[in-house]
Amino acid sequence: MTRTSVRYKDYYEILGVPRSASEEDLKKAFRRLAREHHPDVAKDKKGSDERFKEINEAYEVLGNAENRRKYDELGPDFRSGSEFRPPPGFSGGRSTRKPAGANAQEFHFEGAGFSDFFESLFGGRGGRRGFGGGSEDDEVPASRGADVEGEILVALDEVLHGSVRTVTMQRTRAVEGQAERTSLQVRIPPGVREGQLIRVAGKGEAGFRGAPGDLYLRVRLARHPDFQVRGQDLVTELALAPWEAVLGATVSVPTLDGRVHVRVPAGSRNGQPLRVRTRGLPSADGARGDLYVNLRVDVPTAVTDEERAVWERLAAVSKYAPRGAE
Numbered sequence: 001m002t003r004t005s006v007r008y009k010d011y012y013e014i015l016g017v018p019r020s021a022s023e024e025d026l027k028k029a030f031r032r033l034a035r036e037h038h039p040d041v042a043k044d045k046k047g048s049d050e051r052f053k054e055i056n057e058a059y060e061v062l063g064n065a066e067n068r069r070k071y072d073e074l075g076p077d078f079r080s081g082s083e084f085r086p087p088p089g090f091s092g093g094r095s096t097r098k099p100a101g102a103n104a105q106e107f108h109f110e111g112a113g114f115s116d117f118f119e120s121l122f123g124g125r126g127g128r129r130g131f132g133g134g135s136e137d138d139e140v141p142a143s144r145g146a147d148v149e150g151e152i153l154v155a156l157d158e159v160l161h162g163s164v165r166t167v168t169m170q171r172t173r174a175v176e177g178q179a180e181r182t183s184l185q186v187r188i189p190p191g192v193r194e195g196q197l198i199r200v201a202g203k204g205e206a207g208f209r210g211a212p213g214d215l216y217l218r219v220r221l222a223r224h225p226d227f228q229v230r231g232q233d234l235v236t237e238l239a240l241a242p243w244e245a246v247l248g249a250t251v252s253v254p255t256l257d258g259r260v261h262v263r264v265p266a267g268s269r270n271g272q273p274l275r276v277r278t279r280g281l282p283s284a285d286g287a288r289g290d291l292y293v294n295l296r297v298d299v300p301t302a303v304t305d306e307e308r309a310v311w312e313r314l315a316a317v318s319k320y321a322p323r324g325a326e
Contacts, residue, residue, distance in 0.1 A: 006083075007084065007115075007116070008079065009058070012058075014055060015029040030063065031226075033055045037051040052222075053153060063223070070122075107148055112165075113154075113220070142207070144207045145211065145212040146213045147205070147214050149197075149217075150215070151218045152186065152220070156221065159221070159281050159282070160257075163187075164187050167183070168181055169182050169183075191281070193221075193281075194219060195218060197216045197217070197218055199215070201214050227291075232282070232288070233281075233290050233291070234255075234280045234291045235294060238251065238253055238262075245269070245295065276290060276292075276293060277290050
């Protein structure tokens with residue numbers, strides 16, 4: 001199969017990190033940029049939406065060890081925006097089969113959340129090929145068109161509230177080389193989950209004197225700067241000062257519905273989870289999961305002379321023995 005050229009994306013440049021960046025460096029860069037360009041907070045809604053998807057795509061690759069290894073195989077010599085053609089046999093590339101007598105068609109999707117560059121390297125996640133449209137011979141019986149599958153990047157806010165997205169589908173016939181572009185209104189229902197298929201009826205391959213196939217878009221949840229997804233539950237992390245963990249405190253934590261106050265019990269431990277009921281993701285019937293807040297006790301790395309004196313006084317009077325009797 002002939003591989004068409006696409007525009008190379010420098011994912012390290014997008015995240016603003018060197019190629020030697022550690023996993024922690026990548027995570028920090030992603031969280032900072034994702035918060036800055038999240039469509040809910042950015043002033044330029046349209047521009048921020050595209051930038052947010054670009055940041056997600058970069059972290060989808062670099063934040064996954066196997067994807068990063070495949071990407072790094074390409075080498076550092078490409079420039080962002082330059083023409084790029086995946087090398088033959090590239091381990092991350094996609095393949096296709098062309099059935100005998102069939103007119104292969106290639107599909108690309110704009111507005112679904114993944115670039116053609118990402119799609120060409122990582123298995124066609126931005127769109128997959130369908131096959132159909134056989135011989136024009138009148139003796140061939142009528143047949144329904146083939147279904148087409150692609151992927152759509154869905155933000156957690158869309159899981160919570162639902163949305164309607166405009167997705168442009170480009171269909172290119174391999175034989176004629178003709179491209180057709182169609183704009184589709186795709187409804188994302190509240191409660192969609194990772195891997196779920198959203199069906200757009202009649203937007204697949206054209207049938208041969210029969211009904212067209214359907215388009216199926218597989219949901220991939222966008223990374224969020226504050227939350228990890230575990231089924232319907234969300235997980236976040238909360239930094240505490242040592243005295244807040246010892247004495248207890250009431251602190252503000254983020255949720256998809258806005259910030260809420262959570263009571264941290266006195267004597268809380270590092271890594272201890274706090275459960276905030278019904279602040280997770282909805283299911284198809286509307287029932288909400290929970291939010292789990294994992295506590296992280298942070299220790300100051302620099303103190304003033306006055307603060308040091310207080311810590312030394314605490315060390316002198318405290319009977320706490322973390323290692324037991326020695």
